[in-house]
Amino acid sequence: MPSGRPSNARQLDRLMKEVDRCRRCPRLREHCRAIAETKRRAYREWDYWGRPVPSFGDPSARLLLVGLAPGAHGANRTGRMFTGDSSGDFLYRALHEAGFATQASSVSRDDGLELRDTYITAAVRCAPPDNKPTREEFQNCASHLDNELIHLPHVLVVVTFGRLGHDSFVGAEIRAGRAERKSEYPFSHGAEHVLPDGRTLISSYHPSRQNTQTGRLTPAMFRSIFERAREILASTRPGLGNGA
Numbered sequence: 001m002p003s004g005r006p007s008n009a010r011q012l013d014r015l016m017k018e019v020d021r022c023r024r025c026p027r028l029r030e031h032c033r034a035i036a037e038t039k040r041r042a043y044r045e046w047d048y049w050g051r052p053v054p055s056f057g058d059p060s061a062r063l064l065l066v067g068l069a070p071g072a073h074g075a076n077r078t079g080r081m082f083t084g085d086s087s088g089d090f091l092y093r094a095l096h097e098a099g100f101a102t103q104a105s106s107v108s109r110d111d112g113l114e115l116r117d118t119y120i121t122a123a124v125r126c127a128p129p130d131n132k133p134t135r136e137e138f139q140n141c142a143s144h145l146d147n148e149l150i151h152l153p154h155v156l157v158v159v160t161f162g163r164l165g166h167d168s169f170v171g172a173e174i175r176a177g178r179a180e181r182k183s184e185y186p187f188s189h190g191a192e193h194v195l196p197d198g199r200t201l202i203s204s205y206h207p208s209r210q211n212t213q214t215g216r217l218t219p220a221m222f223r224s225i226f227e228r229a230r231e232i233l234a235s236t237r238p239g240l241g242n243g244a
Helices: 007-021 026-038 086-097 136-150 162-175 209-214 220-234
Strands: 063-067 118-124 157-163 192-194 200-204
Touching: 007 063, 007 136, 063 162, 136 162, 136 200, 157 162, 157 220, 162 200, 200 220
Parallel strands: 063 118, 063 157, 157 200
Antiparallel strands: 192 200
């Protein structure tokens, strides 16, 4: 019998199973496994996820968030994007304040958090050493993002975190024929670009500890990104999107 779930939700579920089985980057898989075995003292009782992390959120989302990669003791531990570390604390607080999340913190993948009209993905699905994927690893993971975008037809606003997350999303748009050159979409915090099909791309500094603890990214700066996304969604006419 049919599941009753929208077809894009079923396709995204299938894609996430492919992500879970991915073995394209031996260095990253070994790093995730090693971290899961050694653990951090504060999490020694945890059963670490230790493999590629699936995306998370509403399959009918109009807001898409694109990060860099899972944190070694955050998403690589919990199995959910931006969950269990300081970056996630910063992000989910801002999303909750803007009405895109049901709670202001996220500590595990079964803590009850739900995203509202929002979907979170990343350029790379495995935690990289020193948070630095290689060029080849970005390329290996690119098709996962390409395939996801096909099955997120309602997205109207895309927020990218950090220059690498930003460039990865623009690269996906170029591969899909929805953009021509990365130089047309320069990265800076708060920059807005209207994509050829009418969607809006907003870039933000990444909510990493390095940025938030130094004051490069403040709560007010980050909150304004999602307030702006909310304004755009409220004013955008129906019918826009990637056409998938």
